[in-house]
Amino acid sequence: STAHNTVVTLTIRNMAMWACCVVVAWLCVVVAAREEGDVGEGFVGVDAQRNLRIEPPAHGFVKVAGVDLVATMVQQQNSIETLQTRISTLHAQNQVLQCRARVRGFDVGMKVKTQGASDWEHFEVNGTHYLIVANYQNAGTFSLVAQVLQWNEAQGDLVPIQQIPTQGAWDLRHFVIDGEHYLAIANTYSGSSYSVDSEVLKWNGNEFVSVQLLPTNGAAHWEYFMVEGEHYLAIANRFPSIYVSKSEVFKWNGAQFVSFQLLDTSGATALKSFEIDGQNYLVVANERDLSSFAIDSEMFKWNGTQFISAQRFPTRGARSCEHFEIDGDHFLAFANFFDVSFKIASEVLRWNGTAFVSFQMIATQGAIDLEYFAIDGAHYLAVANFYDGSSYKVNSEIFKWNGSAFVSFQLIRTIGAHSWRHFLMDDVHYLAVANQRDDAFMFQLASRVFVWNGVCFL
Numbered sequence: 001s002t003a004h005n006t007v008v009t010l011t012i013r014n015m016a017m018w019a020c021c022v023v024v025a026w027l028c029v030v031v032a033a034r035e036e037g038d039v040g041e042g043f044v045g046v047d048a049q050r051n052l053r054i055e056p057p058a059h060g061f062v063k064v065a066g067v068d069l070v071a072t073m074v075q076q077q078n079s080i081e082t083l084q085t086r087i088s089t090l091h092a093q094n095q096v097l098q099c100r101a102r103v104r105g106f107d108v109g110m111k112v113k114t115q116g117a118s119d120w121e122h123f124e125v126n127g128t129h130y131l132i133v134a135n136y137q138n139a140g141t142f143s144l145v146a147q148v149l150q151w152n153e154a155q156g157d158l159v160p161i162q163q164i165p166t167q168g169a170w171d172l173r174h175f176v177i178d179g180e181h182y183l184a185i186a187n188t189y190s191g192s193s194y195s196v197d198s199e200v201l202k203w204n205g206n207e208f209v210s211v212q213l214l215p216t217n218g219a220a221h222w223e224y225f226m227v228e229g230e231h232y233l234a235i236a237n238r239f240p241s242i243y244v245s246k247s248e249v250f251k252w253n254g255a256q257f258v259s260f261q262l263l264d265t266s267g268a269t270a271l272k273s274f275e276i277d278g279q280n281y282l283v284v285a286n287e288r289d290l291s292s293f294a295i296d297s298e299m300f301k302w303n304g305t306q307f308i309s310a311q312r313f314p315t316r317g318a319r320s321c322e323h324f325e326i327d328g329d330h331f332l333a334f335a336n337f338f339d340v341s342f343k344i345a346s347e348v349l350r351w352n353g354t355a356f357v358s359f360q361m362i363a364t365q366g367a368i369d370l371e372y373f374a375i376d377g378a379h380y381l382a383v384a385n386f387y388d389g390s391s392y393k394v395n396s397e398i399f400k401w402n403g404s405a406f407v408s409f410q411l412i413r414t415i416g417a418h419s420w421r422h423f424l425m426d427d428v429h430y431l432a433v434a435n436q437r438d439d440a441f442m443f444q445l446a447s448r449v450f451v452w453n454g455v456c457f458l
Contacts, residue, residue, distance in 0.1 A: 109448035109458065112158065115144055116443035117434035121172035122423035125181060125203060129425045131158060131449070134169035134185065136418075136436065138443045142168040142191040148208065151425055158449070162207045167196050173222035177231050177252060183208050184233060186219035194218035194239040200257065212256050217245065225273035227280045227302055233257050236268035236284060243267035243289050249282075249307065261306050266295055274323040276330050276351060282307050285318035285334060293317035293339045299332075299356070311355050316344055324372040326379050326401060332356050333381065335367035342366035342389040348381075348406065360405050365394050371420035375429050375452060381406055382431065384417035391439050392416035398431075398457070410456050415445055431457050 115138035122131050129151040135144040145163035152159050168189030175182050181203035190196045198216040201208035218239025225232050231252035237245040247265040250257035267287035274281055280302035286295050297315045300307035316339035323332050330351035336344045346364045349356035366387035373380050379401035388394045396417045400409035416437040423430055429452035435445045450457035 109450040110158065111446040111448060112147075112149070114147075114434065114445060114447040116436050117418060117445070117447045118170050118436060119172045119419045120421035120432040120434055120447075121174050121183070122421060122425075122432075123174040123181060123183075124425075130161075131423075131432065132172055132174075132183065133432075133434065133447060134166065134172050136168055136170060136188075136443075140191070142189050144169070146172065146185060153426065164201065164208060166199075167191070170219060171221045173224055173233075175224035175231075175233075182211075184222040184224070186216065186222050186235065188216075188219050188238070198222075198235065200233075214250065214257065216248075220268060221270045223271035223273050223282070225280075225282070232260065234263075234271050234273070234282065236265065236271050238267050238269055238287065243287070247271070247284060263300065263307065265298075269318065270320045272321045272323050272332075274330075281310065283321050283323070283332065285315065285321040287317050287319060287337065293337070297321065297334060313349070313356070315347075319368045320370045320384075322370040322372050322381070324379070324381075330356075331359065333370050333372075335364065335370045335383065337366055337368060337386070342387050346370070346383065362399060362406060364397075365389075368417065369419040371422055371431075373422035373429075373431075380409065382420040382422070384420050384433065385414070386416055386418065386436075392437055393439060396420075396433065412450070412457065428452065 112133060114133055114135055116136040117133055118136040119134040120131060122129065124130070131149045131151070132146055133149070134146045136142070138144060144166055146166050146169055147160055148162035148164065149158040150161045164185065166185055167187040168191070169185055170188040171186035173184040175184070183201045183203070185199045185201070187196045187198045188194065195215075195217050196219075197213040198219045199210055200212040200214065202211045214235070216235050217237040219235050220238040221236040223234045223236075225234070232249055233252070234249045235247060237247045239245070243266055245265050245268055246262045247268045248259060249261040249263065251260035263284060265284050265286055266289045268284050269287045270285040272283045274283075281299055282302075283297065283299045285297045287293065289295055293316050295315065296312040297318045298309060298313070299311040301310040313334065315334050315336055317337035318334045319337040320335035321332065323330065325331070331348055332351070333348045334346060336346045338344065343365050345361040346367050347358060348360040348362065350359040362381075362383065364383050365385040366389070367383050368386040369384035371382040371384075373382070381399045381401075383397050383399070385394045385396045386392065393413075393415050394417075395411040396414040397408060398410040398412065399406035412433070414433055415435045418434045418436040421432045423432070430449055431452070432449045433447060435447045437443050438445060
């Protein structure tokens, strides 16, 4: 009996010590948040559906959380289950506090030094994870490099392993053909001309080596896809001549990509390929013509030999398009950048069986990119807000599907956010943002990689 009581006492003491550690970590976040003026008379965390509300006790927030709670735990030695429940609740509350602090701009997320960052890409080779970040410009210099970073799991850090020369790099696309890894880089501007070659590189086991240059004009976005077993790579050309452009589809001939089809576009900024009921589609986001941002974007469908126009969409300075599927329904979303004002809603459309129809408008501010992803059966749509009309220091936003529509889920402080990239490393969810410029037109900024903590991205 004495031995049994000793074991129970030690177990409870160990759990109490663990609880104290959690409390201390929690209090650090609370104190920091309070210094930012974020912790007041109580607040709700970023996910209102979880209904996790933290109310300050009457005797004082820090005193009760740091002393009274632990004392209560020790007094309840006869109820290990109660103690475990309290610890779990405290851990959940700590996560919500951290999520709330993130909105206020606390220094979280892995930092990566970038120069006018425009895009991120992730790929995995033989269990090793890599990230690539494209740099667009720095103080008028467009001849920069795209950085290849290797994930060091032991240290939880990203290690630079290669620098790829670029010219105003705007977009990255990784794809695999016959087991070989490739990377397409969209070079948009050399510093004097938009008529600059973009590049396809191949992974040799240690780094990427150039295998092909493709002529592009203000290249804004690559899209890789397959149709009927054939490999294709399409480029959205944005700037060849006063925004009137022809974007191009290339086809893999077994050794390289060759021109396959030209598409009439206008200031094309993005492409998205997808399939619905066995039919292949390719959507182009058109930003503008010479006189207006109120210009249609367009969807093409595969007719067996080429892509033909299938539907047009009224968009306003469209800078991104995203396709996704939720519970059997197909959706298409456009990020609207500008039309008289940068505070313009972006649009989500739903497939009705024959065409996409308007489904929901989402409040955005100079939106430049959309990224759909799913975590544990929940669906999310991240919006990169670039500029609100007066400042590049504008929050970007993650929306969550509530079963019938997207609702605001989390705000993340960004600076001229140009793109989002969601990816998995060792079953952990990450979200990378490319911060491009600040209000002083400085391009040497830190872009960030956030990690999912079970409640939000930190």
